[in-house]
Amino acid sequence: MIDKHIDEYITFLKIEKGLSPASLSSYKQDLKHYLSYLDELGVKSLEKVDTDMLISFIKHLNEKGLSSKTISRTQSTLRNFHQFLLNQDVTKMNPAIKLTAVRGEKKLPEYLTIEEMETLLATPEDSPAGVRDSTMMEVLYASGIRVSELISIKKPDVNTEMGFIRVRGKGSKERIVPITDFVARQLEHYIVSIRPRLLKTEDTEDLFITNRGRGFTRQGLWKTIKKYEVLSGISKNITPHTFRHSFATHLIENGADLRAVQEMLGHSDISTTQIYTQISASKIREMYKQFHPRK
Structure with missing residues (x-):
């Protein structure tokens, strides 16, 4: 019952x-x-x-x-x-x-430094699959979107001229996410020159497709990221979500408005976004302890 x-x-x-x-x-x-x-x-x-x-x-x-x-x-x-x-x-x-709310320690999400991110993004080889993988990672880092949002992007959701992507977040809520000019050009190259070579017998509206001509699954994307973690030599646990954490952290470290980052991440509550300000403050404390003459 x-x-x-x-x-x-x-x-x-x-x-x-x-x-x-x-x-x-x-x-x-x-x-x-x-x-x-x-x-x-x-x-x-x-x-x-x-x-x-x-x-x-x-x-x-x-x-x-x-x-x-x-x-x-x-x-x-x-x-x-x-x-x-x-x-x-x-x-x-x-x-x-x-019931009383549990108040436990908040574990700060792991992210890559800008240098590590540049190393990772430069890892894929210059082949159809490599260009596709590079483009997927560039989109993840440029937009901060979730894994589920990336694999659900359709071709009509991309506007490279205006520089944005339409994504479907939690609860099927749609939002417009900006992308850089560099990523817009890479997406244009992928859509025009690479994606048609990956398509097999049936066409699909999925933006990113596997070597079998089908849309990616969460597991498939995770395996792809893990492959480049190994190839890059970066000694961190890199997952698709690492790109989201790195995106938010790098924006806030460089002075981005917290509300704007909240909107781009699709957070309904700004307190969820504020954890990235803690990461920035934590990094400042580490630098202070390392470089202050009277340690």
């Missing part, structure tokens, strides 16, 4: 909130763990759940060594799930409303 309510909630998030498949998967996984825990307690009805049970579940997650970020997300999931049940008249109260 509880399974049924979870499925109804996930359907609600998909249709009413327009959440991405990745977000839906995370929420469903959280609720499945929650359901398993309730089952261990012998709870068969959601009407029987109280705040003490929820606190016990959160402590259970903490003892398993889950990060504060994961626990915080789980608490939010539980709070919203039980509110949904209340709104649907399944229960008469929301026992999760009193």
